[in-house]
Amino acid sequence: MRDREVIAKDLLEWYDRHARTLPWRVPPGGGTADPYRVWLSEVMLQQTTVAAVKGYFLRFTALWPRVEDLAGAEDAEVMAEWAGLGYYARARNLLACARAVTARGGFPDTLEGLAALPGIGPYTSAAIAAIAFDRAETVVDGNVERVISRLFAIETPLPASRPQIRALAQSVTPATRPGDFAQAMMDLGATICTPRSPACAICPLNAPCKARTLGLAADLPRKAPKKPKPQRQGKVWIGLSQGRILLETRPAKGLLGGTLAFPSTGWDGSDQPPPAAADWQEIGTAQHVFTHFSLELRVLLGRLDSNPQRGELVPLAGFSPNALPGLMRKAWAIASDATAGLSDLHENRQA
DNA sequence: AATGCGTGGCC
């Protein structure tokens, strides 16, 4: 048996004993999983931790058990359920994908067919093809990049090393149980071959691992230096009027695209006046860190004198901060604290 | 090819 085959065999034996139990997962050797659940979980897991995804996955599948159910949901409903998970383009693409899949009568079962759908790229198409359709596709995500970089002691920094990593990952992908192999690589990366202080002593691949042999495991993969994060500033207006609160749906593209939000300005490239005349008072500052900048958002609270020029007044009784993205939840929390004595806000807030 | 795009947890 060749070295590369031994790697797959040893990893699958480890997975048979140590696979994590996850809501979207079929036990090792249990065959293929429901493509809808595989797809939904993989999209949610893009750049997102398992711990953060679990609750969202359970709520989505309870609300929409089949892809046809999700396809029939309203845009705003899906955005509200996604709120807090981040990377909101995923939610918009999720719905577009569900509708495309429903229109064509089910998920395509090939890499190329899957990759043509919105929100499904090289990683996700390979994951669905392998896990749901038992195709011998090679899945390359952040875990696989780390495991392969160490296994073969690749010292070229990411992202330049990607082509080499992909070729080596393909060379260890087995023809049988490709889905279990993909999930095994990810479990290994998540639990043993971790970014810092990898647990080489209990790793099923420690014998063939070149980085371990060279004492380099914790130093790989090397990465190109990151750019500094600029600091941005902005304002957000939380407007109240007769038991209603002023909200708007953000433009479909760009920062927090398509999410429900309080009107704001200055931090996202926009430069806007207050959305309405009101006794605006600055009550605090929300601190938030996005992928490529940090933000100080000054929170203004006011009672409207007249109808707003943008946004929509929504009854407080029908408003839940859970439908807002994280940044806007922080702004709301500041307003909520500042008005602890005001009945207007709190009689409807059963936190 | 490099950049834009969230959030929470970790040490």
Place this chain on the structure above:
DNA sequence: TGGCCAAGCAT
């Protein structure tokens, strides 16, 4: 505590 990191995709 601030930087780093997590099952990437679109453009």
